[in-house]
Amino acid sequence: MSGEQRFDAIVIGAGQAGPFLGATLVARGMKVALIEERDLGGTCVNRGCTPTKTLRKSARVAHMARRASEFGVQTGSVQVNFRAAMERMQRRVEEARSGLQAWLGQLEGLTIIKARGRLAGREGEQFVVLAGEHQLVAPKVVLNTGTRPFVPPVPGLDELPFLDNERLLALRELPSRLVIIGGGYISLEMAQIFRRLGSEVAILETGPRLTAREDEDIAAAVTGMLTAEGIEVNTGVRIERVGKADNDAGVRVQLAGGRSVDGSHLLVATGRIPNTDCLGLETVGLEVSARGYLVTNDRLETAVPGIWALGDINQRGAFTHTSYHDQDIVAENLAGGQRSAAARVGIYAMFTDPPLAHVGLYEADARKLVTEGRRISQAVHAMKDVSRAKEEGETVGKIKLLIDEDSGHFLGATMLGIQSDEIIQAIGLVMASGGTWKLVRDALPVHPTVTEFLPTIIDRRKPLTASSG
Numbered sequence: 001m002s003g004e005q006r007f008d009a010i011v012i013g014a015g016q017a018g019p020f021l022g023a024t025l026v027a028r029g030m031k032v033a034l035i036e037e038r039d040l041g042g043t044c045v046n047r048g049c050t051p052t053k054t055l056r057k058s059a060r061v062a063h064m065a066r067r068a069s070e071f072g073v074q075t076g077s078v079q080v081n082f083r084a085a086m087e088r089m090q091r092r093v094e095e096a097r098s099g100l101q102a103w104l105g106q107l108e109g110l111t112i113i114k115a116r117g118r119l120a121g122r123e124g125e126q127f128v129v130l131a132g133e134h135q136l137v138a139p140k141v142v143l144n145t146g147t148r149p150f151v152p153p154v155p156g157l158d159e160l161p162f163l164d165n166e167r168l169l170a171l172r173e174l175p176s177r178l179v180i181i182g183g184g185y186i187s188l189e190m191a192q193i194f195r196r197l198g199s200e201v202a203i204l205e206t207g208p209r210l211t212a213r214e215d216e217d218i219a220a221a222v223t224g225m226l227t228a229e230g231i232e233v234n235t236g237v238r239i240e241r242v243g244k245a246d247n248d249a250g251v252r253v254q255l256a257g258g259r260s261v262d263g264s265h266l267l268v269a270t271g272r273i274p275n276t277d278c279l280g281l282e283t284v285g286l287e288v289s290a291r292g293y294l295v296t297n298d299r300l301e302t303a304v305p306g307i308w309a310l311g312d313i314n315q316r317g318a319f320t321h322t323s324y325h326d327q328d329i330v331a332e333n334l335a336g337g338q339r340s341a342a343a344r345v346g347i348y349a350m351f352t353d354p355p356l357a358h359v360g361l362y363e364a365d366a367r368k369l370v371t372e373g374r375r376i377s378q379a380v381h382a383m384k385d386v387s388r389a390k391e392e393g394e395t396v397g398k399i400k401l402l403i404d405e406d407s408g409h410f411l412g413a414t415m416l417g418i419q420s421d422e423i424i425q426a427i428g429l430v431m432a433s434g435g436t437w438k439l440v441r442d443a444l445p446v447h448p449t450v451t452e453f454l455p456t457i458i459d460r461r462k463p464l465t466a467s468s469g
Ligand SMILES: Cc1cc2nc3c(=O)[nH]c(=O)nc-3n(C[C@H](O)[C@H](O)[C@H](O)COP(=O)(O)OP(=O)(O)OC[C@H]3O[C@@H](n4cnc5c(N)ncnc54)[C@H](O)[C@@H]3O)c2cc1C
Pocket: 012, 013, 014, 015, 016, 017, 018, 035, 036, 037, 038, 039, 040, 041, 042, 043, 044, 045, 047, 048, 049, 052, 053, 115, 116, 117, 118, 144, 145, 146, 147, 165, 186, 275, 278, 279, 310, 311, 312, 313, 318, 319, 320, 321, 322, 323, 351
């Protein structure tokens, strides 16, 4: 163990919050240690957003090439070079990771330590952190250790070489038939990508529908979009066990009721668990929730003053943008600001093609408010009736807007359709700025875009009733 090193702040975990907060603090003249046991950039850069969104592009190009004749373009038969697509993805990951490394590496005052970090008690006002051979102390500790895949207690799973998001992205050969357990974001994004790259794909979801959080009609539209591409969707299943298929060459998932589903590869995408179990939290008196998350106040401070929990581990978001936003809040508050995570409006996109994007309340939440006497209206518009979508030949999906009739504020929006990952932000910005629907109606839109339809959609809104029937 080397001698004790003193810092103004120690960041454990280089996900989507810690490195950026560290950079801000050193720019203010502080001395900061950034401890990362794997790769800078965390899940997003190395095994999440960056690789999946890069591979998604290869899948989309293959998909559009197959549709080429619809647009008057002749291509001949379309072949996917899986290795080349994976290599393109890896190059992008390496570029992102090395860019981050180069930027962080030249920041004066920032010490990067490649090791697993953990708290080891306190010395007066200072927290002690151990990281490999290093013993560090600082009065401020920022935890940004993210999540890892949750493996469900399915009999037989521990004896199979199943895939998770990381192992899937390391494949060298295209799976001939990919069976996916789980029907959430990772499942659906990867199902469509691998289907378009040439795999057969089957999804097995225990819940009654895919994308459990979404409105029923939206989940149905997502399911329809995936089945139209030849993806087999099984909802409401109960998995009894998994094992090798008869020919030993693949996997067999045995379902309750006697049915089984075989595949060459098995992807398990059934949620994530927080990396809080090896952090030595008990040494400073910090506790986690029943599911392992760190509880924070709206300033993202834990129950122990001087320790912050940022990103997925605080369960205030499970996205790169929420993690990054967390560090922005803390950076400003450390400089005397009064920002709060409570003030932000939840927004996200699932990057199927077309994407599903959402902000604010869901229809079911709004209906509950109606039972409490609120006057709420909803507008729904099919993408097949949006001119730009017709011109693009991509008419899947719909737009839904929820409006509070008394205040004029948007309460939420859901969009399944081309560029909805971008368009949703128009509503998100109006919501965050406290504006009303009139702002959207009166602003001058660009033609021809999907966004230009928002005023028309708003005009067609109807009162929302307490029940959907
Ligand atoms: C397949 C996939 C696709 C995704 N796509 C998107 C997307 O399109 N958009 C989006 O917004 N989000 C996406 N996400 C979610 C996104 O990746 C996370 O929300 C995001 O990475 C934020 O996480 P974080 O900052 O909390 O930590 P992470 O990015 O998880 O990083 C935590 C870091 O801490 C390190 N660490 C953990 N414990 C220790 C320790 N004790 N000592 C030292 N280091 C430690 C880990 O090695 C890791 O590098 C995706 C996730 C997955 C899995």
